[in-house]
Amino acid sequence: MNSFLRFLKIFAILVASFFVFSVLSCMIPGKWYKKNIEKSLPELFEEGNYPKTILKGKQYQQDNFTDVLILNISISHNTKKPVWSSLMNPYSFHIRDIGGWNSVKNLEYKLKNWDTPPNVLYGRYWHGSASVTRILLLFMNYQEIKLFLYIVSTILFLIFSVKIIHRAGWIYSLPIFLSLLFANLFVTQFSIQFFPVIAISLISGILVCGNRFISQKKASTLMFVTGCFTAYFDLLTTPLLTLGIPLIVYLILQRENKKSISELIKFIFILCLFWFIGYACMWATKWVLVSVFADPASLSVVNSIIWRTGTKEYTRWNVVVANFLLLPYLLLTIVLIFLLLLSIVSFNKKGIKQAISFLIVGLIPYFWYFVLSNHSYAHWWFTYRAQVISMASAMLFFVSLIDWERLKSKLNHVFNTKSNNLEGK
DSSP states (O other), X not given: OHHHHHHHHHHHHHHHHHHHHHHHHXXXXXXXXXXXXXXXXXXXXXXXXXXXXXXXXXXXXXXXXXXXXXXXXXXXXXXXXXXXXHHHOOBXXXXXBTTBOOHHHHHHHHHHSTTSOOXXXXXXXXXXXXXXXXXXXXXXXXXXXXXXXXXXXXXHHHHHHHHHHHHHOHHHHHHHHHHHHHTTHHHHTXXXXXXXXXXXXXXXXXXXXXXXXXXXXXXXXXXXXXXXXXXXXXXXXXXXHHHHHHHHHHHHHTTTSOOOHHHHHHHHHHHHHHHHHHHHHHHHHHHHHHHHHSOGGGTOHHHHHHHHHOOSSSOHHHHHHHHHTTSOHHXXXXXXXXXXXXXXXXXXXXXXXXXXXXXXXXXXXXXXXXXXHHHHHHTHHHHGGGGHHHHHHHHHHHHHTBOHHHHHHHHHHHHHHHHHHHXXX
């Protein structure tokens, strides 16, 4: 009972904080930062909805479309109705191109027709990113915001890297770094849309590396809070990363503990459950607030759930394949074969239970694809990044099965033998 009340108190504080922050951001007059958005228009028109970052291919694609939508929401609020605006997240959608929607043209229309009220409501999400963007726009234009996000995410990644290497060593840290590299982390660093998930994942991972959150009780609390923050900021991009990255770090740090496989599975289940409860309850609370204080008819929650979990001309297996094919599977295969060979040369029987735990975690993204089939198929070019969890888990599966001390001894013996043979000659 005490635990329930503690989580209820934490949840109430977070809901109140998120709600107040959103309302306060909607009290900032859009005219204060209108010029910063206008400065961004030429480059946005040049780049288009989905520019590629450095390389060609869907996996390197930016999401300017949604970033501009966030800018549109950020400037379309009504300062005289901040509560309503914070809940309904209105935006202007007055121009439709043949074959699609040019989000930049609609943003430009809003800027040129300032007194024209927004005509679309987007109340399903909290849109925490839009609330933060209003503040950033006071000081920066869109391009400068992207640079700012890149700097912040790089600093977070460096802190996370130092922490995880210090706690776990290079051998267990490298699979996480490689998986982020294979999923093109750099693309997410320049995007208002993608940034929150990466930032929350890294911050949560950093906190896990500290001793403060290592117990199961505190770990459950951290995952619950992480789920809540994810629901507030994320627009259903790759929310699983905020679960998977800290969960993998937890399992790495638990490798020295003498837990049975059943205890490890229970640990994984509990952390996943608390993350999901935080994520789902925070999202559902937004719907409740809209129903009570704004316009419940605009939500269409049931229809949205049916739509996002359904399939059309494709199967759920097609969804999994579409997401998998965006991975650099040749490079990944080479790494996995190399680790497999090392595990054969120096097999670690004691690491089996740890390997099984990583295997279970690695399957979570595919369960997500199976359930949210429509969303994962329509947006496969960014939902594929949830497989950071799968790639890291697959590598750590084999890493756990390698007796590194014995392997080191074997390698030293081989090199010493060769050295002696060369000296004899």
